[in-house]
Every structure is written in C-alpha cells, then in structure tokens.
Amino acid sequence: MIRIAQLSCGSEYSGIQQEIERAAQTVGAKIVYPEVSLDDILNVENTFGVSVASGDLNLAMARAVRIVQNPDLADAVIVMTCFRCAEAAIIRSEIRKYIHQHSKIPVLSYSFTERTTAETLLTRMEALVTTVKFRGLLARERQKGLTAGIDSGSTTTKSVVMRDNEVIGTGWVPTNEVLKSAEDALEAALKTAGVAKEDISAIGVTGYGRFLVGKHINAKLIQEEITVNSKGAVFLADAQKGPATVIDIGGMDNKAISVQDGIPGGFTMGGICAGASGRFLELTAKRLGVDITELGKLALKGDYRNVAMNSYCIVFGTQSLVNSLALGCKPEDVAMAACHSVAEQVYEQQLQEVEVKEPVIMVGGTSLIEGLPKAMEELLHVKVRVPKYAQYIGAVGAALLVSGLLED
Amino acid sequence: MLVTKYVITSSESNILPSDIAMKIYGSKYDVTVKETCFGVVINGEEDAINALIKEIRALDPAGIFIKDRGFPPGDPRRCRGRRGGGARPGFYMIEAESKMLPMITRAMASEGEVLAIAEKKKPLAIKRLEEIIHEDLS
Amino acid sequence: MAKVIVYPPTSMILSDLVERMGHKALVVPQAVRNLVTANEIDSPPLNVTPEEPKKGLRYAAVDVPSGVRGRMSLIGPIIEEAEAAIIVGDPGWLTGCAGCSRTNELVRLLIRTKGIPVLDLSYPTNDPEARAFVQKIKTFLEGLK
Numbered sequence: 001m002i003r004i005a006q007l008s009c010g011s012e013y014s015g016i017q018q019e020i021e022r023a024a025q026t027v028g029a030k031i032v033y034p035e036v037s038l039d040d041i042l043n044v045e046n047t048f049g050v051s052v053a054s055g056d057l058n059l060a061m062a063r064a065v066r067i068v069q070n071p072d073l074a075d076a077v078i079v080m081t082c083f084r085c086a087e088a089a090i091i092r093s094e095i096r097k098y099i100h101q102h103s104k105i106p107v108l109s110y111s112f113t114e115r116t117t118a119e120t121l122l123t124r125m126e127a128l129v130t131t132v133k134f135r136g137l138l139a140r141e142r143q144k145g146l147t148a149g150i151d152s153g154s155t156t157t158k159s160v161v162m163r164d165n166e167v168i169g170t171g172w173v174p175t176n177e178v179l180k181s182a183e184d185a186l187e188a189a190l191k192t193a194g195v196a197k198e199d200i201s202a203i204g205v206t207g208y209g210r211f212l213v214g215k216h217i218n219a220k221l222i223q224e225e226i227t228v229n230s231k232g233a234v235f236l237a238d239a240q241k242g243p244a245t246v247i248d249i250g251g252m253d254n255k256a257i258s259v260q261d262g263i264p265g266g267f268t269m270g271g272i273c274a275g276a277s278g279r280f281l282e283l284t285a286k287r288l289g290v291d292i293t294e295l296g297k298l299a300l301k302g303d304y305r306n307v308a309m310n311s312y313c314i315v316f317g318t319q320s321l322v323n324s325l326a327l328g329c330k331p332e333d334v335a336m337a338a339c340h341s342v343a344e345q346v347y348e349q350q351l352q353e354v355e356v357k358e359p360v361i362m363v364g365g366t367s368l369i370e371g372l373p374k375a376m377e378e379l380l381h382v383k384v385r386v387p388k389y390a391q392y393i394g395a396v397g398a399a400l401l402v403s404g405l406l407e408d
Numbered sequence: 409m410l411v412t413k414y415v416i417t418s419s420e421s422n423i424l425p426s427d428i429a430m431k432i433y434g435s436k437y438d439v440t441v442k443e444t445c446f447g448v449v450i451n452g453e454e455d456a457i458n459a460l461i462k463e464i465r466a467l468d469p470a471g472i473f474i475k476d477r478g479f480p481p482g483d484p485r486r487c488r489g490r491r492g493g494g495a496r497p498g499f500y501m502i503e504a505e506s507k508m509l510p511m512i513t514r515a516m517a518s519e520g521e522v523l524a525i526a527e528k529k530k531p532l533a534i535k536r537l538e539e540i541i542h543e544d545l546s
Numbered sequence: 547m548a549k550v551i552v553y554p555p556t557s558m559i560l561s562d563l564v565e566r567m568g569h570k571a572l573v574v575p576q577a578v579r580n581l582v583t584a585n586e587i588d589s590p591p592l593n594v595t596p597e598e599p600k601k602g603l604r605y606a607a608v609d610v611p612s613g614v615r616g617r618m619s620l621i622g623p624i625i626e627e628a629e630a631a632i633i634v635g636d637p638g639w640l641t642g643c644a645g646c647s648r649t650n651e652l653v654r655l656l657i658r659t660k661g662i663p664v665l666d667l668s669y670p671t672n673d674p675e676a677r678a679f680v681q682k683i684k685t686f687l688e689g690l691k
Binding site: 009010011012013014015016017018038041042051052053054055056057058059082083084085087088112113114115 | 591592593594595596597598599600609610611612613614615616617620636638639640641642643644645646647648
C-alpha cells in the first residue's frame with residue numbers, strides 16, 4: 001500500500017476530504033498524517049523558517065518537517081490548500097520546495113475548491129503512485145522489440161509503432177469516437193511502419209480515453225499521461241539523466257512536470273480556462289484564416305507587443321482577438337500575441353508550481369506551433385527544446401514503457 | 409439526541425480517568441464511555457449525559473472540565489488508528505488548554521480572592537532609549 | 547440563562563466555565579454533531595459536506611476560500627443565535643475548527659458588530675492572571691440575564 005502524506009489546510013471544511021481519500025483508494029494508496037506534537041507546531045518558525053496566523057498551516061509545515069526528518073513515514077506527499085487563499089498559496093509552495101529540496105519523496109501540489117471531486121484528483125494521484133510503485137519501469141531508457149503506443153487525447157488521438165528504440169510509424173487523427181479514433185490512429189501507424197497488428201508484441205495506452213481504449217484493445221499498459229509523457233519527452237530529447245522540465249500544452253489542459261532521471265518529482269496539471277490551451281490557438285488560426293500548421297510560422301514574423309491580448313479567459317481572449325483585428329493589427333502580430341498569451345498563462349499558473357530546471361522540453365501538438373516555444377523562451381530566458389515527434393510524446397512514452405513489461 | 413462530551417481532568421486532580429469510568433459504569437444511566445489519555449469520552453442521550461455530568465463534576469468540582477465533541481467516540485472518520493495516524497487538528501487545542509487547567513482549578517478554588525497582577529512590560533520610552541544609545545556608544 | 551458564544555469557538559475552558567455558571571455555551575462541535583450524525587445523509591461527511599461552503603456564502607463572498615465559507619456555515623448561525631460573547635485573544639495554537647485565521651478574523655468581526663455584550667480576555671500565564679481570568683468571566687456571566 002502506497003502511503004501518501006496529506007499536508008493540507010481547509011480540506012475538511014471544504015467538504016472534500018472524503019473525495020481526497022476516495023481518489024487515493026482508487027489508485028491503491030492510503031492517506032496518512034505524520035504524527036507531530038504541540039511543541040512541533042509551536043516551534044515551526046525555528047524548524048521550517050516561518051509561522052503564520054493560521055494554525056492549520058503551521059500544522060502542515062510541522063508535518064513537512066517531520067517527513068523530512070523521517071522519510072520512511074511516507075512514500076509520496078500531497079500539499080493541498082484552499083484556492084484563492086494568499087497565506088496558504090505562499091506556504092503551499094514553500095512546503096513543496098522544502099520537501100523537494102530535503103528529500104527524494106515525490107510531491108504533488110494542488111489548490112482546491114468545494115467543487116473538487118475524486119475524479120479531478122484521480123490522474124494526479126495515479127501519477128504520484130506510479131512514480132513510487134513503478135520506479136524500476138520508469139527508469140527504463142531503451143525501447144526493445146516491436147511495440148505500439150496510443151495517446152487518446154481530448155482533441156487528437158496519436159499512435160506510434162516502435163522497433164528497437166526507433167519510431168518506425170506514426171498515426172494522428174482528431175478524436176471523435178474514442179474507440180474508432182484509437183483504431184484509426186493505430187492503423188495509420190501500422191501502415192506507415194509497414195507491419196501487421198499481429199506482429200506487435202504489446203500496446204501501451206495513455207491519455208483521457210486510456211481506460212476505454214486500453215480495455216478494448218487489450219493493452220498491456222494503461223497509464224496516466226504525466227509519467228508517460230515525461231518519459232517520452234526525456235527519451236526523445238535525449239535527456240534521460242539528470243534534471244529536466246517538461247511542458248505539455250494540450251487541447252484541454254496543461255502539464256508542467258519537473259523530472260529527475262526520467263522520473264517525475266513534482267508536477268502540476270490544470271489550466272484555469274481553455275484560454276491557456278491549444279484550443280485558443282486553434283481559434284486564433286481560424287480567425288486569421290490560416291491553417292493551424294501555418295500559425296506558428298506566421299507568429300515568428302510578428303511582435304506580440306503590438307497587440308493587447310490576454311487569454312486568461314477564452315471568452316475575453318477571443319474578444320481581444322476580434323478587437324485587434326478590427327483595429328487593423330497585422331495578422332503576424334496577432335498570431336504571436338496569441339502564442340505569447342498562452343505561454344504567459346502557463347508560466348503564471350503552472351510553472352510557478354514546479355522547479356524549472358534545464359533542459360526545458362516542450363511537447364504535444366502545440367509545441368509544433370513555432371511561436372509558442374519561442375514565447376516560452378522569452379518568458380523563461382532559457383532555450384526550449386522541441387524534440388522530433390514531439391506531438392507523439394504520449395504514444396512514444398507508452399510504447400517505450402510497455403516494452404519494459406515484456407521482459408518481466 | 410445522542411451527544412458526545414469529553415470529560416477532562418486537570419493533571420493535578422486526584423481523580424483519574426478510570427475513577428470517572430467506574431463512576432459511569434456504576435451509574436443508572438445508559439451511557440457509553442471510552443477512556444483516553446486526558447480523561448474520558450462519553451456518549452448518550454442528552455438528558456442522561458447532562459444529569460451524569462453533574463455527578464461527575466461532584467467528584468472534583470474544580471478539577472474536572474467538560475467539552476462538547478462533534479463525532480461519536482471511536483468514529484472511523486476521526487479515529488487515528490483507522491485514518492493513517494496523526495492527531496486530529498482539534499486535539500492540539502485540547503492539549504494546550506489542558507496544560508492551563510491546574511491554574512484554572514486553583515483559581516476556582518481560591519474563592520474569589522484576586523491577586524495583584526504584575527503590569528505587562530511596555531516598550532522603553534524612545535527618549536530613554538536615545539539616552540542609552542548615546543551613553544553606550546559615546 | 548443566556549446563550550454565550552465563546553472564542554476560540556471550541557474552547558474547553560471557556561465553554562466549561564459558561565455552562566458551570568448556569569448559561570448555555572454555543573460552540574462549534576454542536577454544529578458539527580448535527581452534520582456528522584445526521585441520519586438523512588447517506589454518507590456523513592468529515593466535518594462538512596461540499597454543500598456547506600455554498601451555505602457559507604451567507605457570510606462571505608464566493609471569492610473567499612472554500613475552507614472559510616465551510617467553517618462560516620458552522621459558526622455563522624451560532625453567532626446569529628448568541629446573546630453574549632467571551633473572546634480570548636489568539637494564543638498561537640488554534641487548529642482545526644479554529645485553524646484558519648481568515649475565518650477567525652471574520653468571526654470576531656461579526657461578534658463585535660452584532661451589538662451583544664462582549665468580554666475580552668487573554669489566556670492566563672500564571673496564577674494571579676488565572677484568578678483574574680476566572681473572576682472576570684464570573685462577573686460578566688452574573689451580569690447577564
């Protein structure tokens with residue numbers, strides 16, 4: 001049983017404690033609370049570095065200190081506080097950094113509302129448990145044999161066929177009917193690889209539709225996209241050893257993952273609004289009358305400073321898009337402004353929650369929109385790597401990981 | 409309505425949690441009792457609990473304290489044995505207040521005689537601080 | 547007999563002294579009890595259900611964190627019911643029901659602006675202070691109808 005230590009403030013009074021425990025139970029984990037004394041809470045300024053007005057945050061910090069002093073108490077940590085609480089946001093981030101710096105225990109940080117359900121937490125918890133449970137599998141660096149991977153995403157379904165550490169076939173289709181799209185993507189990948197389905201030794205599946213698709217095609221590996229994508233990213237970017245940061249701006253949500261030796265150490269997943277996702281760029285391309293594959297090249301010729309755009313909310317983002325075009329702004333400036341705005345949302349909302357260490361690897365279909373990695377480079381002041389097959393990252397990660405199961 | 413109360417003894421009281429438990433076992437009330445490190449937790453119908461509390465208080469009027477509790481005793485939602493260890497957050501408040509109980513007990517037993525309270529220290533007058541700085545640094 | 551709200555809202559010492567002197571202490575565990583032992587809820591919650599933060603909108607706007615609103619759904623009605631209050635300044639170890647400082651600030655504000663008699667105290671640190679503490683509470687409670 002994987003023990004996840006819960007360091008939190010407000011969950012019991014937001015009515016979501018049972019949801020947290022249900023999510024943990026679903027992924028085969030148990031929530032634990034490290035034992036601390038009253039003196040530990042009263043001395044938290046000396047041990048952790050600060051004490052605050054809210055006692056439950058002091059208790060959370062005291063528990064963090066206890067875990068660092070005795071790492072055997074927990075296999076993973078979740079730090080959770082109320083959304084919109086400034087006091088808690090500061091402490092949540094500091095607890096995450098503290099655990100990260102002083103132990104090897106993976107940490108997940110999350111801010112909740114009363115609407116947070118077990119389902120919202122499930123993928124995050126699953127990833128947390130995977131990093132603990134399948135450390136050996138995640139350490140795998142080479143793909144062996146003939147395997148396939150399917151990434152059943154919210155917008156598109158991707159598939160690859162790999163043989164002896166090389167991608168030999170790819171397939172990419174829009175997600176309509178989940179099962180049909182998965183079959184079509186796999187078929188396309190098999191076709192370009194020139195191999196028959198029967199010859200594939202094992203299939204790994206990830207993405208939103210993973211459970212449905214995985215069951216249907218009898219997949220050997222069904223895994224959430226956080227561990228799979230980070231594995232695929234470091235494999236393709238040749239950064240399997242040492243630190244790396246993976247940024248995946250998806251069609252519906254975004255992921256920022258801090259990776260060490262190919263294994264996620266901390267991550268965030270979310271996005272306030274589709275205004276911070278690939279969906280907004282799709283909309284921009286449509287408005288500009290260019291194909292989504294052309295948007296990036298157009299953006300590279302533009303300057304975002306010439307257009308006032310904020311896509312914090314997709315409705316307001318669209319409004320500024322329409323306004324800027326009505327004001328006669330140049331299409332290339334508008335394209336770059338859209339890329340910059342999406343990058344800015346990810347920078348503000350997600351990259352603040354993980355350790356950004358080089359190399360920074362951008363993956364997913366959106367990374368091919370050249371303006372987006374460029375905007376991210378400008379924001380982070382570091383070079384951003386977009387590996388070959390970046391749009392197939394989940395499928396590559398799944399094909400790689402599933403080959404590890406074949407030997408066992 | 410079923411209610412749950414903590415019965416907490418001051419550390420200087422001669423009454424032990426087991427004495428309170430024995431008193432309850434020997435009483436006519438249909439009340440469940442659970443001993444803890446700082447006292448007992450009792451659960452029963454409100455009327456029975458209120459009547460019983462009067463009898464329990466009589467064991468040591470100034471040394472026994474009563475507190476309401478939301479959850480029934482041993483409730484799996486709150487029981488640390490079933491919930492991955494760690495005291496429930498409210499426990500620390502009971503612990504902190506328990507440490508003050510001997511003082512409160514003595515105060516209640518003193519029959520209203522109020523002692524002189526030393527005045528709280530005030531910050532040094534800025535003028536005096538200025539003088540000290542001049543004296544020490546000159 | 548007066549209904550007296552105590553702050554911290556779970557204080558054993560304060561609620562005991564109020565009850566022992568013949569008044570009714572209004573405390574949070576009573577509100578929690580109603581929720582966690584309610585027969586009509588299929589799966590009784592740990593303290594509150596996700597509905598309570600919504601009920602808390604009566605006391606704080608939606609941009610106030612859910613943990614504050616959830617607590618206010620328990621404490622707010624008690625404040626409304628209160629006829630007098632005893633407030634002890636924050637001792638630095640408030641957790642659980644009183645573990646959120648933003649809630650505590652709102653609770654103190656609502657008590658003070660309600661216009662009921664309020665006794666302000668600090669937790670005692672020695673015997674003379676403890677005697678004054680008990681005496682002030684006694685005098686205050688005797689003055690209530």
